Amino acid sequence: MRYATPQTFGASHTTIGITDLMTSLAIVFILLFAAQITKTSSAAQSELQENKEDVQTALRDHIQRLGLSLDADPRDPLALVIVVPEDRLTFEFGESSLSPTADRFLEDALPFYVGALCGPLRNKIDSLAIEGHTDDQGSDAFNLKLSQERSLAVMVKGLEIIQATEPTAYQCFQEIASASGRGKQDLIYAPVATVNREKSRRVIFKIRLRSAEQRHLVEQSTHPL
Template identity: 30%
Template sequence: MARGFRNERHMSRSHEAEKESFWVSYTDLMSALLVIFALVLMITIFNTQSAYEEKEAAINEKNQMIEEVVGVKSEIIQELIKAFKDSDLAMEVDPQTGAIRFSGGVFFETNSSEVSPTGRKYLEEFIPQYINILLSDRFRNEISQIIVEGHTDTAGGYLYNLQLSQDRALSVVQQIFQPTFPNFKYRGDLKSVITANGRSFSIPILKADGKIDANKSRRVEFKFRLKDDQLLDQLQGLGEKDGN
């Protein structure tokens, strides 16, 4: 009986020791898992914070670039408005884009692509001032293109008007570089940036009632494009995606 009792007590102690060993091992395992979880959580928070900071830095850089490009464009537009505000030329400056629009009939007769005497007189007065601003030391390195753009009304077919508008734009550029055209500053530099485009009747001018204004639609526009305009378009596109 005594031996049996001792055996039972020994087995009980052994069982208790095993239970204690199990709980110690389980506690150690849970402690290790908590440490691992804490480390993973810290790494996740760190990576999230880093990613947020990188994104914020990229957004700030993008916004700064946009501000710089918009600032230059705005400065050019203000210079153009100031230069031509008291002009007697039949023209207007778009305060948003800086495009300068000469109304229909100023440069060409109907269905003609030959620059009229009045048109030549306008060009002789306009071009020196216009180019003196765009190709000045302040803006020359910002300008990628100066565009002469021809537009027509809707009379006739699209292809006919496309050819007519292209011929008119080209005639204006040719007139500027005629030997008889008065010399002006930056004339040589102008050749590397000027181009002539025809738009047919694809961008008509509308009246208040929504109908096409044929006289205003027949026009020649002078536009400029900055070297960073394409980058600006891309950045604004990214901004729209970020907003979505």
């Protein structure tokens, strides 16, 4: 039978002590890393909220004057949504041609919005999506095509207006703006679970803010080391 010598006992004790020390250090590093991640995430969220408030403040008076709303997008934490009801951006039934009422609305609204987004707020803005929506009448294919054509009509008219009224923002508007049709995918329902067709027929301006990562990359490209 072998017995542990004082030397082997001491070596074993030392090994256990080193293992415990390494484990403790690993736990400390993990906790410090988690704290740093939490701090970074909290700072990014705080900056995002501040940027949202900056956009809302810049556009609030004009939004209220036109009777519109500027709200957070519940499906995208980086987005703010301006909903334009059908009585502001009117189209003939089943058509994509803008009415004189729609032309006047765009001539009033777009220079102000684009002037702000492409001016003082530019470094905070990632994109401006123009989304067309229809009600539930007609086939999916018809409504998807119609909503795409309507959103594109708004964008084309917007390009004409910005080129004439805010030429310095024209290139920026081309860079950030896009048009898409959602058809009847995002219908609005009345309290009794029936489709509210009037509210479903709408155009949305979705302002998407840059993420913290995007802002960091832009800063690096603008101010390289």
